[in-house]
Amino acid sequence: MTLLDITELKTYYRADDGWVRATDDVSLSIDRGETVGLVGESGSGKTTLAKSIIRLLPDNAEVVDGSIDFDGTEVTELSNRELRKQIRWSEISMIPQNAMNGFDPVYTVGEQIVEVITYHEDTSKAEARERARTLFDDLGVDPDRVDDYPHQFSGGMAQRAMIALALALSPSLVLADEPTTALDVVIQDRILETIKELQEELNSAMIMITHDMSVVSETCDRIAVVYGGRIVEIADAETIIMNPRHPYTLGLRNAFPDISDDDQELISIPGTPPDLVDPDDGCRFAPRCPFAEEECWEVTPEPESYGDGHAVECHRADEIEHLQEEAGKKETWVEQDLGRSEEIEPSPPEEVELDD
Amino acid sequence: MGLRAYVARRILQLIVTFWAFFTLLFVLFRMMPGDPTSMFIMDGMTPEQREQRIAELGLDQPLYVQYVEYARQLLTGDFGQSFIYRDPVIDIIVVRFMNTIVLMGTALVIAYLIGITFGAIMGWWRDSRFERGGIVVTLIARSSPEFWVGIVLLSVFAFWLGWFPSSGMRTTGGELGGGFVARYGSADFLRHLFLPALTGAIVYLATPTLLMRSTMLDVLNADFIEIKKAEGLPERTVLYKHAARNSILPIVTVMAIATGAAMGGSVVIETVFNWPGMGREMVNAVNNNDYPLAMAAFFLMGSVVIIMNFIADLTYVYLDPRVEYE
Numbered sequence: 001m002t003l004l005d006i007t008e009l010k011t012y013y014r015a016d017d018g019w020v021r022a023t024d025d026v027s028l029s030i031d032r033g034e035t036v037g038l039v040g041e042s043g044s045g046k047t048t049l050a051k052s053i054i055r056l057l058p059d060n061a062e063v064v065d066g067s068i069d070f071d072g073t074e075v076t077e078l079s080n081r082e083l084r085k086q087i088r089w090s091e092i093s094m095i096p097q098n099a100m101n102g103f104d105p106v107y108t109v110g111e112q113i114v115e116v117i118t119y120h121e122d123t124s125k126a127e128a129r130e131r132a133r134t135l136f137d138d139l140g141v142d143p144d145r146v147d148d149y150p151h152q153f154s155g156g157m158a159q160r161a162m163i164a165l166a167l168a169l170s171p172s173l174v175l176a177d178e179p180t181t182a183l184d185v186v187i188q189d190r191i192l193e194t195i196k197e198l199q200e201e202l203n204s205a206m207i208m209i210t211h212d213m214s215v216v217s218e219t220c221d222r223i224a225v226v227y228g229g230r231i232v233e234i235a236d237a238e239t240i241i242m243n244p245r246h247p248y249t250l251g252l253r254n255a256f257p258d259i260s261d262d263d264q265e266l267i268s269i270p271g272t273p274p275d276l277v278d279p280d281d282g283c284r285f286a287p288r289c290p291f292a293e294e295e296c297w298e299v300t301p302e303p304e305s306y307g308d309g310h311a312v313e314c315h316r317a318d319e320i321e322h323l324q325e326e327a328g329k330k331e332t333w334v335e336q337d338l339g340r341s342e343e344i345e346p347s348p349p350e351e352v353e354l355d356d
Numbered sequence: 357m358g359l360r361a362y363v364a365r366r367i368l369q370l371i372v373t374f375w376a377f378f379t380l381l382f383v384l385f386r387m388m389p390g391d392p393t394s395m396f397i398m399d400g401m402t403p404e405q406r407e408q409r410i411a412e413l414g415l416d417q418p419l420y421v422q423y424v425e426y427a428r429q430l431l432t433g434d435f436g437q438s439f440i441y442r443d444p445v446i447d448i449i450v451v452r453f454m455n456t457i458v459l460m461g462t463a464l465v466i467a468y469l470i471g472i473t474f475g476a477i478m479g480w481w482r483d484s485r486f487e488r489g490g491i492v493v494t495l496i497a498r499s500s501p502e503f504w505v506g507i508v509l510l511s512v513f514a515f516w517l518g519w520f521p522s523s524g525m526r527t528t529g530g531e532l533g534g535g536f537v538a539r540y541g542s543a544d545f546l547r548h549l550f551l552p553a554l555t556g557a558i559v560y561l562a563t564p565t566l567l568m569r570s571t572m573l574d575v576l577n578a579d580f581i582e583i584k585k586a587e588g589l590p591e592r593t594v595l596y597k598h599a600a601r602n603s604i605l606p607i608v609t610v611m612a613i614a615t616g617a618a619m620g621g622s623v624v625i626e627t628v629f630n631w632p633g634m635g636r637e638m639v640n641a642v643n644n645n646d647y648p649l650a651m652a653a654f655f656l657m658g659s660v661v662i663i664m665n666f667i668a669d670l671t672y673v674y675l676d677p678r679v680e681y682e
C-alpha cells in the first residue's frame with residue numbers, strides 16, 4: 001500500500017544567477033513499512049528531496065512544481081499549522097546526521113522526548129517519561145539515562161537516543177539522513193540493525209539518505225541513485241548492487257568496498273557534481289561519464305523501465321554488458337578530457353550552498 | 357566534581373579575590389600623591405595639633421598595625437568620618453549607594469529585558485525589515501551620548517509635555533518616608549525615577565540587543581533547531597524555549613560586568629538629572645580630598661563587581677549543564 005507518492009517534484013533554490021535545480025522532476029513512491037535508500041554525492045539533491053517531504057527547506061528554497069501525496073494528504077498545500085499538527089513528527093520524523101547536535105544541549109534528553117510526546121498527544125508527563133524509558137530500553141540504553149544531558153552521551157549512545165526521539169510517536173515514515181556516518185563501523189552496524197528491528201516492529205517506512213553504498217545495500221528494500229537533482233536509477237537493492245545499468249551507479253559501486261570481495265580495488269569517479277543553475281539539455285552526468293556520446297550532450301535522457309520497478313535515465317542503458325565490464329576497469333575512470341569534442345568546457349560551476 | 361564542591365571552591369575564590377582587592381586598596385590609598393598625612397591636616401594647625409591629629413588617625417603606627425586596623429574597620433563597616441560632611445561616611449555612602457542601585461538597577465532591568473527579547477526576535481527574523489530597522493535603531497541608541505539622550509528626554513517629557521519632573525529624586529517639601537518601600541516605592545519617587553532610568557536604559561540597550569542577535573544567528577544554525585521545527589513544535593516554543601534559551605548564555609557574563617560597572621553610578625546621568633548617586637559623590641570626594649569617603653566608595657563598587665562576577669558564574673552553571681566544574 002502506497003504511503004508516500006512524490007510526482008514530478010521540483011524544489012529549486014534561488015541564486016543570484018537563476019534557479020538551482022536541487023530536485024528536478026523527481027517521482028518516487030514508497031510503501032508502508034518499506035525502506036528506500038537515497039544514494040548520491042553531497043550536493044546531489046538527496047537531502048533537499050527528503051526535506052521537501054516535511055517542508056523543512058531553507059528560506060531561499062521553494063517547491064516550484066509537483067506533488068507530494070502523503071497518505072492521501074497533499075503536503076505541499078497544507079498550512080503551516082496543519083503541517084505541524086498532522087505531519088511533523090507524528091507522521092514523519094527524522095534522524096539527523098549528528099545526533100549529538102540534534103538535541104538541545106540545555107535540556108535533558110528525556111525532557112526533550114517528553115516535550116514532543118506531550119505536545120502531540122494527550123499524554124501526561126509521567127506516561128511520556130515512561131515511554132521514553134521503554135524506548136531507551138528497547139534501543140539498548142540504560143533507561144535511567146533519560147535524565148542525562150546530551151553532552152553526557154557517547155556518539156553511539158546519542159544516536160540511539162535520537163532514534164528513540166524519532167520513534168516516540170510511532171511515525172509512518174522516518175527520514176534518516178546519514179544516521180551512522182559519524183560513528184565507527186562496529187557501532188554503525190549495530191545501530192543499523194536496531195533501527196531495522198524497531199522499524200519493522202512499528203511498520204514504519206524509512207528513507208535512508210547516504211553517500212555510502214554499503215549502508216544502503218544492507219538496510220534498504222529499494223535504492224534510488226540521485227545525481228544532479230534527478231533519480232538516475234532506481235530498483236530493488238539487489239539489482240542496484242548486482243546489476244546496475246547507469247554508469248553513475250556503476251561508478252558509485254566501485255567507490256565502496258564490497259564485503260564479499262577482498263581484493264577489489266576502490267575506484268573513485270573523477271570530477272565534481274554538476275552546476276545545477278539552469279542546466280542545459282543533455283545528461284547531467286555527461287561531463288564525468290566515460291561512456292558519454294554525442295547524443296548524451298544534447299538530449300536529456302528520460303527514465304526507461306527495465307521491469308520490476310527498475311528504471312534508468314541513460315541513453316546507453318541497453319548496452320549493459322559492455323558498460324558493466326568496462327566500468328570495472330580502473331582505466332575507464334581516469335580523469336580524461338571528457339568534454340565534448342568541438343566545444344570548450346563551460347566555466348566551472350559557481351559554488352552554490354545546497355542544504356546537504 | 358560535584359556542584360556543591362564547585363560552589364564551595366568558588367566561594368573560597370571569592371574570599372581570596374576580596375582580600376586581594378582590599379589590600380590593593382590599602383596600598384593605593386597610602387601611595388596617593390603627597391605625604392598621606394598632609395591630606396588630613398588642616399592649614400593653620402599648630403605642630404602640636406598636627407601631632408595629635410596624626411596620632412588620632414593612627415598614622416604614626418607601623419604599617420602592619422595600620423593594615424590590621426584598616427581591615428577591622430572595613431569589616432565592621434566603619435569607614436570613619438567624612439572630612440566635608442563631618443558625618444560618618446557609612447551614613448552618607450549607604451544612601452547614595454541605594455539611590456544608584458535603584459536608578460541603575462531599573463535601567464539595567466529595562467535594557468536587558470527589552471534587549472534580549474528584541475535581539476532574539478531580530479535574529480529569528482533574519483534579513484527582515486524588522487531586523488534591519490532594529491539594527492539601525494540600536495546603533496543610534498548606542499552612539500548617542502548619554503548627556504544628549506538625557507537632555508532630549510528632559511526637553512520633551514519634562515519641559516515640553518510636563519509629564520515628569522526635571523530633577524532630583526522627590527518633590528521638595530514632600531514627606532521623606534522612613535522605610536525602604538516608602539522611600540523608593542512612592543508614586544512621587546517613581547515619577548522622578550522615570551526619565552533618568554529611561555536614559556540609562558537607552559544607553560545600555562545596545563549591548564544585550566546586538567549580542568543576543570548575533571548569538572541567535574549562531575544558535576539558529578544548530579542542528580537541534582531544525583529538529584525542533586521538524587518536531588512540529590510551535591514557532592514560539594522553538595524561538596523562546598530553545599533558540600533564545602541557548603542564546604542567553606553569553607549575556608549572563610556581560611550582564612554581570614555591566615551591572616558591576618553601573619553600580620559606580622553614572623556621573624553624566626546624575627548630573628543631568630541632579631540625582632544624588634554614587635557617581636557624583638565619588639567625583640566630589642576625590643576633588644575635595646575627602647579621603648575616607650572616596651575610599652568607602654571605591655570599596656563598595658569593587659565589592660559589587662566581585663560579587664556580581666560570582667553570581668554570574670553560579671548562574672552560568674545553573675543555565676548551562678555543559679559547564680565542567682573542573
Ligand code: SF4
Nearest residue numbers: 283286289296314315
Ligand atoms: S546518458 Fe550518456 S552521459 Fe549520461 S550516463 Fe548515460 S552514457 Fe553517460
